[in-house]
Amino acid sequence: MAGREKEVVSCVACGSYNREEVETAVRKAIDALGGITTFISPGSRVLLKPNLLQGLPPERCVTTHPEVVRAVSLICRDLGCRVIIADSPGGGIRYTPANLRRLYAAAGYEAVARDTGAELNYDTGYRTVSHPAGLLAKSFPVIAPALDADHIIVVSKAKTHLWTLYSGGAKNLFGVLPGLEKPLHHARFQDPDHFAGMILDLNDLLRPSLQVMDAVMVMEGDGPSSGTPRLVEALLAGGSATALDQVACKMMGIPAADVPTLRTARERGLPGSIPDQISLVGNPPKALQGQGVRLPSTYQGSGRGMQRSMLLSLLHRLGGVYTPYPSFQPDHCQHCGRCARICPVGALTLHEGVPELMRENCIRCYCCHEICPAGSIVIRPGPVRRLIAKISGLS
Ligand code: SF4
Numbered sequence: 001m002a003g004r005e006k007e008v009v010s011c012v013a014c015g016s017y018n019r020e021e022v023e024t025a026v027r028k029a030i031d032a033l034g035g036i037t038t039f040i041s042p043g044s045r046v047l048l049k050p051n052l053l054q055g056l057p058p059e060r061c062v063t064t065h066p067e068v069v070r071a072v073s074l075i076c077r078d079l080g081c082r083v084i085i086a087d088s089p090g091g092g093i094r095y096t097p098a099n100l101r102r103l104y105a106a107a108g109y110e111a112v113a114r115d116t117g118a119e120l121n122y123d124t125g126y127r128t129v130s131h132p133a134g135l136l137a138k139s140f141p142v143i144a145p146a147l148d149a150d151h152i153i154v155v156s157k158a159k160t161h162l163w164t165l166y167s168g169g170a171k172n173l174f175g176v177l178p179g180l181e182k183p184l185h186h187a188r189f190q191d192p193d194h195f196a197g198m199i200l201d202l203n204d205l206l207r208p209s210l211q212v213m214d215a216v217m218v219m220e221g222d223g224p225s226s227g228t229p230r231l232v233e234a235l236l237a238g239g240s241a242t243a244l245d246q247v248a249c250k251m252m253g254i255p256a257a258d259v260p261t262l263r264t265a266r267e268r269g270l271p272g273s274i275p276d277q278i279s280l281v282g283n284p285p286k287a288l289q290g291q292g293v294r295l296p297s298t299y300q301g302s303g304r305g306m307q308r309s310m311l312l313s314l315l316h317r318l319g320g321v322y323t324p325y326p327s328f329q330p331d332h333c334q335h336c337g338r339c340a341r342i343c344p345v346g347a348l349t350l351h352e353g354v355p356e357l358m359r360e361n362c363i364r365c366y367c368c369h370e371i372c373p374a375g376s377i378v379i380r381p382g383p384v385r386r387l388i389a390k391i392s393g394l395s
């Protein structure tokens with residue numbers, strides 16, 4: 001990166017979601033980057049893009065914590081900005097004002113709007129925007145408030161992810177695609193690296209002005225919705241999603257080389273895609289030196305000392321028999337049909353309200369698992385994987 005400035009990422013210790021502590025930490029993290037006016041013009045229209053997903057209560061660790069959204073909203077309000085909180089929920093949940101109202105309330109964003117003067121978005125319109133410079137995607141349908149904003153601030157949640165291994169700053173922006181456009185894009189970009197390329201094209205199109213990441217409590221295991229909370233005690237901020245995600249992955253012990261968005265960013269030579277291009281400032285928490293998070297059960301990669309035998313490499317190529325499939329537990333099913341609606345390739349059909357999987361069609365994107373409100377979908381390794389794990393201890 002000769003002759004180029006380093007991408008600055010700030011990381012500030014924050015031990016809990018105590019209101020004062022979070023607000024102080026968010027202000028410190030942004031001040032360490034030069035202050036909010038480095039990124040946002042006073043009096044402008046600012047979209048806060050949290051991770052709303054299914055609008056679950058904050059303690060589930062699925063959504064961006066409302067205290068973090070609240071702190072960013074206050075900082076923008078102090079700058080005289082008009083603040084709009086918007087996201088299109090995970091596919092399978094229709095992008096309607098009634099659903100948004102329910103999800104905002106569950107995630108704690110209604111109170112944020114009330115306390116800070118921010119607006120909650122109920123405009124479910126969208127426009128298709130062309131992106132000739134996109135390497136994989138040349139146009140995107142984007143929700144109206146994201147297009148109408150002067151600035152976008154991505155307020156993401158650091159989580160593991162069954163399909164993309166990690167979800168943070170760059171992937172958060174996928175939420176600006178309205179409703180069922182998400183599964184359509186999953187169907188179009190079935191390979192994780194192609195999906196990552198599409199995500200990077202979308203980031204290039206919308207160019208968020210600032211990234212703030214909630215990593216006070218991250219999700220480990222089978223994220224982004226069925227993992228378990230883990231205290232990491234950090235708030236991060238930066239101008240580059242790639243650099244921010246690099247730092248978050250290092251902090252969480254997630255091998256960056258196995259994260260499709262980071263791997264693809266590196267192949268594209270994006271700033272902040274290698275650690276030498278990043279300058280870390282702030283006062284990182286002790287957790288940075290701690291043990292890494294538990295990775296998703298679908299992880300097959302080579303990180304953290306895992307040995308990759310020739311046998312394992314062969315099995316990777318035979319993904320159809322090796323990669324875990326979703327498995328359905330009818331006893332827990334609430335018959336909501338969301339899984340069948342979100343499935344990008346029509347691999348699920350409902351019989352008397354209970355989903356049935358056509359394995360030959362399943363592309364193992366795990367969207368159904370992500371969206372199930374009842375936890376009735378589990379990701380199970382197939383018999384071949386279980387056998388190999390037993391013999392080799394490679395998991
Ligand atoms: S059934 Fe397969 S392809 Fe369909 S959403 Fe689930 S994991 Fe994805």
Ligand code: SF4
Nearest residue numbers: 333334336337339372
């Ligand atoms: S498996 Fe989950 S998402 Fe699918 S119908 Fe049952 S409760 Fe709904």
